[in-house]
Amino acid sequence: MPAQLFEERIEGEEKIEPRDWMPEEYRRTLIRQISQHAHSEIVGMLPEGNWVTRAPSLKRKAILLAKIQDEAGHGLYLYAACETLGVSREDLLSELHSGKAKYSSIFNYPALSWADMGAIGWLVDGAAIMNQIPLCRTSYGPYARAMVRICKEESFHQRQGYEIMLTLSRGTEVQKQMAQDALNRWWWPSLMMFGPGDADSVHSLQNLRWKIKRFSNDELRQRFVDMTVPQAELLGLNIPDPLLRWNPDRNHYDFGPIDWDEFWNVVRGNGPCNRERLHDRVNAHEEGAWVRDAAIAHAIKQRNRQAPVAS
Amino acid sequence: MKDWPLYEVFIRSRSGLNHKHVGSLHAADPQMAIEHARDVYTRRMEGVSIWVVESSRLHASDPTENDAFFEPSQDKIYRHPTFYDLPDEVKHM
Ligand SMILES: [Fe+2]
Ligand SMILES: [Fe+2]
Numbered sequence: 116m117p118a119q120l121f122e123e124r125i126e127g128e129e130k131i132e133p134r135d136w137m138p139e140e141y142r143r144t145l146i147r148q149i150s151q152h153a154h155s156e157i158v159g160m161l162p163e164g165n166w167v168t169r170a171p172s173l174k175r176k177a178i179l180l181a182k183i184q185d186e187a188g189h190g191l192y193l194y195a196a197c198e199t200l201g202v203s204r205e206d207l208l209s210e211l212h213s214g215k216a217k218y219s220s221i222f223n224y225p226a227l228s229w230a231d232m233g234a235i236g237w238l239v240d241g242a243a244i245m246n247q248i249p250l251c252r253t254s255y256g257p258y259a260r261a262m263v264r265i266c267k268e269e270s271f272h273q274r275q276g277y278e279i280m281l282t283l284s285r286g287t288e289v290q291k292q293m294a295q296d297a298l299n300r301w302w303w304p305s306l307m308m309f310g311p312g313d314a315d316s317v318h319s320l321q322n323l324r325w326k327i328k329r330f331s332n333d334e335l336r337q338r339f340v341d342m343t344v345p346q347a348e349l350l351g352l353n354i355p356d357p358l359l360r361w362n363p364d365r366n367h368y369d370f371g372p373i374d375w376d377e378f379w380n381v382v383r384g385n386g387p388c389n390r391e392r393l394h395d396r397v398n399a400h401e402e403g404a405w406v407r408d409a410a411i412a413h414a415i416k417q418r419n420r421q422a423p424v425a426s
Numbered sequence: 427m428k429d430w431p432l433y434e435v436f437i438r439s440r441s442g443l444n445h446k447h448v449g450s451l452h453a454a455d456p457q458m459a460i461e462h463a464r465d466v467y468t469r470r471m472e473g474v475s476i477w478v479v480e481s482s483r484l485h486a487s488d489p490t491e492n493d494a495f496f497e498p499s500q501d502k503i504y505r506h507p508t509f510y511d512l513p514d515e516v517k518h519m
Binding site for chain 2: 414
């Protein structure tokens with residue numbers, strides 16, 4: 116009976132809320148997807164944090180800081196949405212820190228030059244937006260509301276990245292080369308961000324049926340390519356894919372095969388920065404322990420000192 | 427108290443509007459909850475006032491009882507203005 120009601124509500128585009136009945140598998144899938152998403156926002160701050168002190172101007176530094184702060188907020192919205200499903204923040208974090216939980220593989224690539232801040236904003240945030248906009252209509256209420264908030268903030272991320280690329284590509288020959296080099300390194304990992312092809316995607320079908328996902332990995336990837344190619348042309352940069360060409364029959368760009376061996380290798384923990392990212396994350400958490408403890412000690416002291424005041 | 431408790435955050439976006447639930451966050455005490463709420467939920471001038479309440483202090487209706495619980499409001503259509511058939515000549519009503 117509750118199962119049938121659940122299916123009817125999904126069918127009718129009604130949102131499912133935390134205390135509503137839901138199948139255990141729906142709950143598990145959401146916890147996995149939302150927590151992976153939250154972890155990605157948090158780990159995603161690391162490659163960019165690396166460039167805060169080396170940004171080329173005060174303006175760029177302030178922008179980069181604001182973007183990174185947004186990403187921390189995105190992580191928070193998503194952890195909070197995940198907690199409504201009955202998992203604790205502490206458990207979620209310890210799954211990340213033990214290496215058990217996954218986060219987006221893209222953040223296991225290094226940010227080698229300032230142009231990477233441009234390429235990341237343009238391509239990585241661009242691909243994230245492509246994934247996230249349909250998630251504003253995902254069937255679980257708290258997740259959908261978090262995504263609406265996130266999408267509102269994301270568009271500045273992509274625009275600031277593209278603007279960095281624009282500035283570099285209109286600069287000196289060396290600067291233009293820097294931008295091209297960043298595009299070369301971030302292009303394929305960005306396409307991999309949409310996940311394995313539909314034929315190989317284990318969770319896809321059920322997730323689409325439950326309206327957790329709204330479009331398949333391949334559909335979103337194609338949209339991203341179609342959107343990004345003209346943007347690269349405007350920059351005067353070349354997308355590193357000799358097979359990329361417009362296909363008038365499909366009304367889409369055709370593109371070359373993705374190196375899925377590389378993708379799975381990075382997922383399994385052997386990307387260029389997997390170890391470094393996890394190490395930095397665990398370190399930040401452990402070195403912050405005294406701050407969390409002190410805040411609790413302070414709160415207890417305050418509470419003992421004064422009776423609560425109504426306002 | 428090992429973990430910071432969870433707080434629900436409510437924001438008034440402009441004066442004249444209700445506070446609206448926007449999400450939740452963990453904090454050691456109410457003051458910190460308000461400051462964190464400012465930092466994550468009002469970075470782009472989304473609010474002029476913030477309320478926080480410890481989630482454990484919140485009481486809610488039970489969604490599995492919805493049919494019975496909200497039933498009294500379903501059969502009283504005479505509470506709606508459209509229930510009353512009046513001649514077209516009546517103006518301003
Ligand atoms: Fe984000
Ligand atoms: Fe972003």
